[in-house]
Amino acid sequence: MNILLYALATIAAGALAVRVPLGDREDPVRRAFAVFTSVLCVSYFGFTLYLLPGLGAFKYLHAGAGAFLPLALLVFVDRFFWQPGAPHDPRVRTLSVATPLVTLAFAAIDAVFYRDTPRASIPEVVFAVYVFGAFLVPLHRLWQFHESTEHRVERARIRYLAALAGLAIGFSGVEALARSIGGLPDQVSFWAFPAMVQGAFPPLGAIFASIFVYFLYQIITVYRLLDLAEIFSRMAAVAVSGSLLVGIDALSAASLLGEYPIHGTFQVFLASCLFLLAYDPLRKQLETWAGRIFNRRGQRLQETLQELDVAMVRALSIDGLTHEMLTRFVASGRIPVASIFLWDEERRTYRLVAERGTREQPPIMQVARQPFTDGFASGQRSYIRAVLARQQARHTGRAEDTEVRLRLLEAMNADVAVPFMSGDVVIGWLTLRDEEELESFTAEDVARLVHTAARASVILENLHGFEKLKEEHRLAALGTMAAGLAHEIRNPLAGIKGAAQYLQAGREGPDAEMVKIIVDEVDRLNQVVSQFLDYARPMQLHLEETDVASLVGTVMGVINAQGLPPNVRLAEEHALDRPPLPVDAPKLKQVLLNLCQNGLQAMKHGGTLTLHTRVGRLRDPKARYAPAIEVAVEDTGSGIAPEDLDKLFVPFFTTRHDGTGLGLAISRRIVQAHGGELDVSSTVGKGTTFTVRIPLRSPSEPAIGADEGVKGQAAG
Numbered sequence: 001m002n003i004l005l006y007a008l009a010t011i012a013a014g015a016l017a018v019r020v021p022l023g024d025r026e027d028p029v030r031r032a033f034a035v036f037t038s039v040l041c042v043s044y045f046g047f048t049l050y051l052l053p054g055l056g057a058f059k060y061l062h063a064g065a066g067a068f069l070p071l072a073l074l075v076f077v078d079r080f081f082w083q084p085g086a087p088h089d090p091r092v093r094t095l096s097v098a099t100p101l102v103t104l105a106f107a108a109i110d111a112v113f114y115r116d117t118p119r120a121s122i123p124e125v126v127f128a129v130y131v132f133g134a135f136l137v138p139l140h141r142l143w144q145f146h147e148s149t150e151h152r153v154e155r156a157r158i159r160y161l162a163a164l165a166g167l168a169i170g171f172s173g174v175e176a177l178a179r180s181i182g183g184l185p186d187q188v189s190f191w192a193f194p195a196m197v198q199g200a201f202p203p204l205g206a207i208f209a210s211i212f213v214y215f216l217y218q219i220i221t222v223y224r225l226l227d228l229a230e231i232f233s234r235m236a237a238v239a240v241s242g243s244l245l246v247g248i249d250a251l252s253a254a255s256l257l258g259e260y261p262i263h264g265t266f267q268v269f270l271a272s273c274l275f276l277l278a279y280d281p282l283r284k285q286l287e288t289w290a291g292r293i294f295n296r297r298g299q300r301l302q303e304t305l306q307e308l309d310v311a312m313v314r315a316l317s318i319d320g321l322t323h324e325m326l327t328r329f330v331a332s333g334r335i336p337v338a339s340i341f342l343w344d345e346e347r348r349t350y351r352l353v354a355e356r357g358t359r360e361q362p363p364i365m366q367v368a369r370q371p372f373t374d375g376f377a378s379g380q381r382s383y384i385r386a387v388l389a390r391q392q393a394r395h396t397g398r399a400e401d402t403e404v405r406l407r408l409l410e411a412m413n414a415d416v417a418v419p420f421m422s423g424d425v426v427i428g429w430l431t432l433r434d435e436e437e438l439e440s441f442t443a444e445d446v447a448r449l450v451h452t453a454a455r456a457s458v459i460l461e462n463l464h465g466f467e468k469l470k471e472e473h474r475l476a477a478l479g480t481m482a483a484g485l486a487h488e489i490r491n492p493l494a495g496i497k498g499a500a501q502y503l504q505a506g507r508e509g510p511d512a513e514m515v516k517i518i519v520d521e522v523d524r525l526n527q528v529v530s531q532f533l534d535y536a537r538p539m540q541l542h543l544e545e546t547d548v549a550s551l552v553g554t555v556m557g558v559i560n561a562q563g564l565p566p567n568v569r570l571a572e573e574h575a576l577d578r579p580p581l582p583v584d585a586p587k588l589k590q591v592l593l594n595l596c597q598n599g600l601q602a603m604k605h606g607g608t609l610t611l612h613t614r615v616g617r618l619r620d621p622k623a624r625y626a627p628a629i630e631v632a633v634e635d636t637g638s639g640i641a642p643e644d645l646d647k648l649f650v651p652f653f654t655t656r657h658d659g660t661g662l663g664l665a666i667s668r669r670i671v672q673a674h675g676g677e678l679d680v681s682s683t684v685g686k687g688t689t690f691t692v693r694i695p696l697r698s699p700s701e702p703a704i705g706a707d708e709g710v711k712g713q714a715a716g
Contacts (some may be wrong), residue, residue: 016033043061300332301448327356376419382450414431493525497518611632619679627695
């Protein structure tokens with residue numbers, strides 16, 4: 001049994017030594033871990049062979065590799081907690097010199113003078129004192145980091161880590177001491193020999209060393225210290241369950257096994273089966289109890305998420321869903337600040353839609369798509385601020401993107417962000433700040449948050465579709481009402497205009513001027529009614545293959561024919577090599593003419609109106625960043641005030657005294673009906689650019705595949 005246990009420890013250490021560096025060969029922490037586990041693997045390999053009869057010489061391999069374990073552990077601890085600009089531990093150099101000398105001296109003296117000693121020789125005792133004394137150096141280094149950090153949570157986790165290392169070292173020392181007492185009998189069977197060599201004490205050192213290495217592996221792979229209280233709570237639940245099973249079996253065996261062996265065996269079997277049947281509900285209750293004792297913070301978050309999973313399905317709107325989520329998080333007492341960002345199609349950014357809690361700084365209201373969401377789109381399940389900080393400190397690739405994401409998390413006052421996904425498209429994210437500082441969310445906490453965010457993503461998609469359907473019904477009702485209203489308005493308008501034109505005939509002077517005003521205002525009101533009808537009625541497209549460059553040329557011709565304002569010139573820039581596109585040419589022409597007219601009116605003192613055509617990509621994540629043809633209308637006019645940019649596409653909002661406020665709203669509806677986008681960017685005093693993007697597919701065709709969309713994010 002001892003041989004099997006040490007062999008398993010050898011295999012586990014060797015596997016981790018090979019696996020961990022593959023994640024990032026340039027990471028010094030991973031390299032230090034690989035060295036430590038390699039040395040541990042060799043040491044246990046030597047002891048595994050030493051337990052076999054006739055292979056006593058392998059104790060030197062075990063001892064020699066074990067002597068380098070304190071040095072390897074010190075290097076790992078020093079590399080893991082090291083901060084840029086801080087000095088490394090000078091004791092690394094001291095142990096690097098002393099360990100080989102002590103090891104060689106021990107091997108030479110013991111092999112020459114004490115080869116036949118049945119138990120521990122004097123050199124072995126001195127050597128063991130040196131090795132276990134050297135282990136105090138990495139433990140002291142851990143304690144130095146414990147004392148230097150100001151974060152209570154990290155201090156607790158360092159104590160857990162030091163305690164686990166101390167248990168592995170302490171039990172290994174007790175085992176070595178037990179092996180040094182007494183001698184081996186002359187005749188020992190093959191199966192009894194390993195137990196005799198091991199000594200009276202069970203191999204707890206190897207067990208705790210394996211657990212310690214596994215924890216270090218978890219720390220390496222997630223770039224953070226684990227909350228060991230969570231794992232202790234699980235271990236406590238398993239230990240209690242195992243104790244109950246052993247107790248039940250022991251009582252069954254004690255009651256009948258001696259007198260009726262067959263009956264007793266059957267009763268033990270039956271009792272074990274009954275325990276296993278009742279174990280599942282019992283396990284959940286045991287885990288809950290253990291969590292409340294050892295991991296109260298994690299248990300509090302788990303209970304909140306369980307309640308939230310049930311409550312989310314009752315949400316009837318996106319606002320209701322966000323309110324339910326954030327209110328429950330903050331009410332739990334575990335999360336002081338929570339917020340939700342969702343994709344805003346109007347602004348083409350991710351916008352803060354809801355927030356709860358008290359923060360120390362004003363919230364950031366909008367976040368651009370790149371590079372913050374690129375990690376989510378490529379498969380990352382979360383951003384953890386402590387992890388990003390450690391990655392940045394180690395310079396482990398993509399340092400620029402990591403720095404941007406870290407700064408944005410800090411601006412959002414968040415310790416963790418988990419995305420809302422629609423397939424491989426990021427539709428938003430949830431950010432949380434913990435009540436504690438630094439690495440307060442464990443891997444299990446994050447996994448639970450990811451699960452809840454995935455459920456919320458499905459609900460968000462359903463609610464978005466429901467609200468879109470309500471908007472379509474509202475517009476349909478508005479269109480029906482508008483048609484009737486337009487009929488009732490246009491008839492009186494026609495009468496008013498006809499009477500005014502009759503009075504206008506043959507009149508001169510002030511009376512004629514007043515009548516002309518009546519006619520002009522009637523025409524303007526009729527135009528408003530017509531545009532209102534265009535906006536309210538359902539958009540119907542008549543698609544036909546159209547060369548976009550030729551369409552732009554036609555628009556330029558119409559603008560020239562209407563006459564340009566003084567000191568204004570037109571320019572074209574084409575970069576298209578695409579075949580004709582299925583669009584509604586008259587409606588798209590209407591959009592471009594409207595944008596050009598707006599640009600000309602903005603250049604009262606002259607300037608240049610330029611129409612650019614090129615191939616680009618849609619900006620909307622829900623459209624999978626599909627390839628698109630872009631037509632940009634750029635003017636060098638006065639620009640648009642920042643406070644007006646968000647209102648430009650709102651119906652009836654206008655910055656001109658003679659405008660209706662419906663031209664841009666109708667233009668965006670036409671573009672969106674094509675499956676495209678209409679965006680605006682402006683700088684006061686320098687000019688404005690309206691960009692129309694029409695996807696390289698008809699609106700009825702399926703969207704582009706996810707892989708191609710992700711590859712094109714940078715080009716968008």
